[in-house]
Amino acid sequence: MDTATVHAKRVDTAALEQKVKAMYRDVALDPLGEFHFEMGRALAERLGYVPADLDAIPSAAIASFAGVGYYFDLAHLKPGETVVDLGSGSGTDSFIAAGKVGKTGTVIGVDMTDEQLAKSERLRAAAGLGNITYRKGYIDATGLADASCDAVISNGVINLVPDKRTVFREAARLLKPGGRLALADIVTEAPLPEGITCDATLWAACIGGAMQIGDYTSAIEAAGLRVTKLRDNPQYLFISENAQGAARKYGVKSISLVATKD
Numbered sequence: 001m002d003t004a005t006v007h008a009k010r011v012d013t014a015a016l017e018q019k020v021k022a023m024y025r026d027v028a029l030d031p032l033g034e035f036h037f038e039m040g041r042a043l044a045e046r047l048g049y050v051p052a053d054l055d056a057i058p059s060a061a062i063a064s065f066a067g068v069g070y071y072f073d074l075a076h077l078k079p080g081e082t083v084v085d086l087g088s089g090s091g092t093d094s095f096i097a098a099g100k101v102g103k104t105g106t107v108i109g110v111d112m113t114d115e116q117l118a119k120s121e122r123l124r125a126a127a128g129l130g131n132i133t134y135r136k137g138y139i140d141a142t143g144l145a146d147a148s149c150d151a152v153i154s155n156g157v158i159n160l161v162p163d164k165r166t167v168f169r170e171a172a173r174l175l176k177p178g179g180r181l182a183l184a185d186i187v188t189e190a191p192l193p194e195g196i197t198c199d200a201t202l203w204a205a206c207i208g209g210a211m212q213i214g215d216y217t218s219a220i221e222a223a224g225l226r227v228t229k230l231r232d233n234p235q236y237l238f239i240s241e242n243a244q245g246a247a248r249k250y251g252v253k254s255i256s257l258v259a260t261k262d
């Protein structure tokens with residue numbers, strides 16, 4: 001068993017879920033408040049989001065954007081496709097995906113935090129977009145049908161889940177053969193010590209749950225997906241002193257990747 005899984009077994013998962021929900025409730029309701037991480041349009045543009053894509057979606061969604069990297073160039077979404085966004089937050093990526101799959105395509109955003117879901121749904125309805133649906137749920141047990149989508153996308157979310165293997169198995173289950181998982185997430189080069197991994201606050205701030213990169217890609221492959229491209233996102237910067245310290249000491253960093261289901 002890898003170190004992250006051993007430590008994940010010791011983190012208080014109920015406390016973690018409450019902390020994560022509280023943090024992302026604030027992200028939805030008060031994006032100008034103080035957070036341990038960057039948010040918003042300037043971040044999205046620095047990560048590589050195309051300004052024209054951002055101009056085409058609700059600015060209130062972008063204000064609460066809390067992703068960690070860009071991956072749409074790896075996802076290659078096409079008109080008519082069905083896309084599931086795991087941890088859709090206030091909706092930035094699901095709105096961009098909806099533009100790429102068009103009216104004949106469908107995007108399903110899944111999130112567990114009521115305020116994030118309420119905000120994305122309110123913005124969707126105001127924009128009159130009929131090709132997005134938001135569902136309350138957990139990303140490791142979405143309740144969606146087997147082999148029902150062409151692409152699974154996710155941004156800055158999987159690191160928050162104690163057992164990442166269940167998320168990758170869920171993504172593989174949802175994908176049709178030939179489908180792809182495209183994501184950005186936080187990982188680490190060296191194993192994190194227990195003091196960091198058992199701290200629910202550091203988990204909720206996207207540091208404590210970071211898995212070692214080799215274990216992360218092995219978990220994707222063990223789920224039946226093949227990682228075809230992976231890159232670091234040095235443009236993603238940690239802003240709290242704790243997070244910056246962990247990033248320097250253990251190589252905590254953002255990556256983007258795409259994996260395909262053969």
Ligand SMILES: C[S@@+](CC[C@H](N)C(=O)[O-])C[C@H]1O[C@@H](n2cnc3c(N)ncnc32)[C@H](O)[C@@H]1O
Nearest residue numbers: 024065066067087089111112113138139155156
């Ligand atoms: C860092 S935010 C990213 C949101 C969005 N992808 C974005 O880029 O703005 C993490 C989101 O994942 C959701 N989340 C975290 N763990 C989850 C889980 N196990 N199941 C469902 N949603 C989860 C949180 O509610 C939050 O909205």
